[in-house]
Amino acid sequence: MGLLSQGSPLSWEETKRHADHVRRHGILQFLHIYHAVKDRHKDVLKWGDEVEYMLVSFDHENKKVQLVLSGEEVLETLQEKGERTNPNHPTLWRPEYGSYMIEGTPGQPYGGTMSEFNTVEDNMRKRREEATSVLKKNQALCTITSFPRLGCPGFTLPEFKPNPVEGGASKSLFFPDEAINKHPRFSTLTRNIRHRRGEKVVINVPIFKDKNTPSPFIETFPGDDEAAKASKPDHIYMDAMGFGMGNCCLQVTFQACSIAEARYLYDQLATICPIVMALSAASPFYRGYVSDIDCRWGVISASVDDRTREERGLEPLKNNNYRISKSRYDSIDSYLSECGEKYNDIDLTIDKEIYKQLLQEGIDHLLAQHVAHLFIRDPLTLFAEKIHLDDANESDHFENIQSTNWQTMRFKPPPPNSDIGWRVEFRPMEVQLTDFENSAYVVFVVLLTRVILSYKLDFLIPLSKVDENMKVAQKRDAVLQGMFYFRKDICKGGNAMVDGRGKAQPSTEPAAEEYALMSIDTIINGKEGVFPGLIPILNSYLENMEVDVDTRCSILNYLKLIKKRASGELMTVARWMREFIANHPDYKHDSVITDQMNYSLISKCNQIANELCECPELLGPAFRKVKYSGSKTGSSN
Known part of the structure; x- marks a missing residue:
């Protein structure tokens, strides 16, 4: 999760009054950081993953x-047993949006040696064991992207009813505020997004039309005109930030050797985001x-869309400054390296005054427009104690805006006065059921960064095509049926990163001839x-590297999983879940997931995650069996 300041949260009206102050000082803080470390070189490769988990409880008697x-409470126990007792503890734990969620990372970043790849799965396993050890009987730690019955009556333990009347943070018909983490940042974000937008967030997901699904599929919400107006026929309607931020994901952050x-890396990986998202697809079910x-x-994206009707283009601009084409949670809008400049074909809304200020301070055009685009947004949370800061030594105002622009890639300047370098964060992956799968996706992405840098590869295509790919990647079975724009000759742009300043010699080849539609199997x-x-x-890269036998075997096993998911020989988690539900004896082919069906599915997911059963259609023979204590649920089916 992003910036977690402590203090007294301000209301939206109070936060709005300070918005210009936060933006102004956020830019000053960025400039202090930039000028202090812009010439910093030769930082070593460091990287780390973030895995988000859900805490579940099985009622075996009532299925x-x-x-x-x-x-x-779980987080407090884990931190007390871990990092507070031993600063070198191998795992770190952090809060997440849902009060049923926690986030785990390695205690120390991984380094640049190939042998580090052989420790990723072991560390993820330690996290699972560690968190499981502090849970109660019949509880388990699950790495599922979206809980199928999130927002259905009684989906939490203890059970709470939603509070759709004024006074609640989300006013949701389905998602109780008690399911939001108690840290004030999370409920304040929820409330202020709704207040800034002027109405509840609106999420409409197309329903899968099975043979007995009503057509049209229409839900009614008696007494709630807002829901009746917002919901669409043949769609699953949701109305709270928790339906998005209450899902889990898998992310990787890399430290680069320099800003260039x-x-x-930011640019090259941005084109890979939709491909890996489709490959990791794991969330086919919503609100039952x-x-x-x-x-x-x-x-x-819809769950945190704070844009007003004016900003969404539904009303003439009167009280707002900009039309904004996307939610603040979406794909990137501009490349940052010079080799990407000619592919920046998306209209970029920027704060022109901030852009001008950055140029005057010596920031180049591409970085200046990137920051000026982020800063068209308002701060969503502000704490009374954090209004007046030392801009030379703190970065809270910059991070306030930066960390609530949730894009596929995030470009991360070093924190002030730290030994941390320039970083990029890869954000589109869905979390997988097992530590083996999550390790495979992490190792694949990290290895890809090594190859991009070693071979000076160029994956760049027009950003508008990347956006089209993002839309395709979310569709059902996109990994097998989708076609994605991808660069044909990834070596022609190899001169794109030829010196430490990131100077480029752009290709003169017409852009339309540089890319083609390809399947994920081909890519x-x-x-x-x-x-x-x-x-x-x-x-090929691995063959030219000195790698010990164990590490090489692990990496090849991981790549085999990715290869077979791409070819369709192995299912994505989303496809496997669909087939599990479709074949459940209680399923009536009406697109409805009952409590008992959900129980069967999550029980099976938990058994697979804890290596208590085989799942060859999902994992194949590449899955290494390493026994450990696992969950506290025992047999649950």
Whole structure:
């Protein structure tokens, strides 16, 4: 999660009064950081993953599973046993949006040696064991992206009813405020997004039309005109931030050796985001229904969309300054490296005064417009104690805006007065059921960064095409049926990153001839005469590296999983979940997921995650069996 300041949160009206102050001082803080470390070079490669978890409780007698609202207590116990006792503890734990969620990371970042890849899964396993050890009987730690019955009656333990009347943070018909983490940042974000927008957030997800699904599928919300107006036929309607931020994901952050390398990686990986998102698809169910999408991205984007009607183009601009084309949770809007400049074909809304100020301070055009675009947004939370800061030594105002622009990639300047370098964060992945799968996706992305830098690869295509790819990636079975724009010759742009300043010699080839529509199988595994494939390139890289036998075997197992998911030989988590529900004896082919069906599914997910059963259609023979204590639920089916 982003910036977690402590203090007394201000209301939206109070926060709004300080918005210009936060923006003005946020820019000053960025400039202090930039001028202090812009020439910093030779930082070593460091990287780390973030895994988000849900806490669930199984009622075996009544065949029901619920989300346990004990995240804060579990987190306190884990931190007390871990980092507070031993600063070198191998795991770190942090809060997340839902009070049924926690986030785990390695205690120390991984380094640049190949052997580090062989420790990722072991660390994830430690996290699972550690958190499981402090849970109560019949409770488990699950890495599922979206809880299928989130927002259904009684989905939490203890059970709470939603409070749709004024006074609540979300005013949701479905999601009780008690399911929001008690840290004031989270409820304040929820309330202020709604107040700034002028109405509740609106999430409409297309329902999967099975043979007995009503057509049209229409829900009614008696006595709630707002819901009646916002909900669409043949869609699953949701109305709270929790439906998006209450999902789980898998993220990776990299430290680059310099600002130029960070900008280069930011751009190259942005084109990979939709591909890996489709590959990691794991969230086909929402509010107790089977949906027609496989990924959470559009749901979470809508769940934090604070744009007013004016900013969304539904009314003439009167009280707001800009039309804004996207939610603050979406794909990136501009490349940062010079080699990406010619592919910046999206109209970029910027704060012109901030842009001008940055240029005057010596910031180049591309970075200046990136920051000036982020700063068209208002701060969503502000604490009374954090209004007046030392801009030379603190960065809270900059991070206030930066950390609530939730994009596919995040470009992260070093914190002030730290030994941390320039970083980029890769954010689109859905969390997987097992530590093996999550390790595979992390290792794949990290290896790809090494190959991009070593071979000076160029994946850039027009950003408008990346946006189109993002839309395709969320569709049902996109990994097999979707076609994605991808660069044909990824070596032609190899001169794009030729010196430490990131200076580029742009290609003169017409952009339309540089890319083509490809399947994910072609992009990942290659197709003769079309594209060499990312996995063959990674394998070639590995052959030229000195790697110990154990590490090489682990990496090859991980890449085998990615390869087979891309080809369709193995299912994505989303496809596996769909088939599990479709084949459940209680399923009536009406797109409805009952408590008992949900119980069966989550029980099976928990058994797979704890290596208590085989799942060859999801994991294949690449899955290494490493026994450990696992969950406290025992047999649950």
